[in-house]
Amino acid sequence: MIKIYHNNRCSKSRFGLKILENSGKEFEIIKYLENMLSAKALKDIITILKIKPIDLVRKNEVIWKENYKNKTLTDTEIINAMVENPKLIERPIIVNGNKAVIGRPPELILDII
Template sequence: MITIYHNPRCRKSREGLTLLEESGKTFEIVKYLEDLLSEEDLKTIISKLDIKPIDLIRKNESTWKSDFKGKELTDEQIIKAMVNHPKLIERPIVVNNDKAVIGRPKERILDII
């Protein structure tokens, strides 16, 4: 099953959703700002992305700049920051079984669907 972690207010996320819709594949939409992700959810997604938690952070978000930038944080602390401040999570994320990509640029989604 394909899942897109989506923020409807984000242009890049909307572009990723459109690409999935045009693919004709069945997929699920998770509006992660409403349906909040747990630490375990994030750890699973990060593992499928094969990245470090810091690579999933939107470093230009004001919350990151004011509360976290420049601090020495463990992976666990970074994941907790994303759980507590979901706007920090890069988007869109598309997961297809055991594979995942951050859909920036949106064409990266084609690699896993």
């Protein structure tokens, strides 16, 4: 089943959700700010996305700028930062089996659904 890791306060995430709704396909909404992801779940998503953990970080977030910017962090430390501060996670993330995209721009979602 398709999953969308969603933040309703984000316009790109809302637009991504609309794309899924309009697709007519079944999907699951995961509100990752309310139901925090485990480090393992985040690692799995990063693996499917085929990116490095740092590429999933919202680097303009105040939390990142104040606590992590300009520090040398391991992948594990970056993942732990996102687990502890889920606002740092880029959104929306759409996972469909062994394919995934960050919906920025949201039209990328069409490539995997």
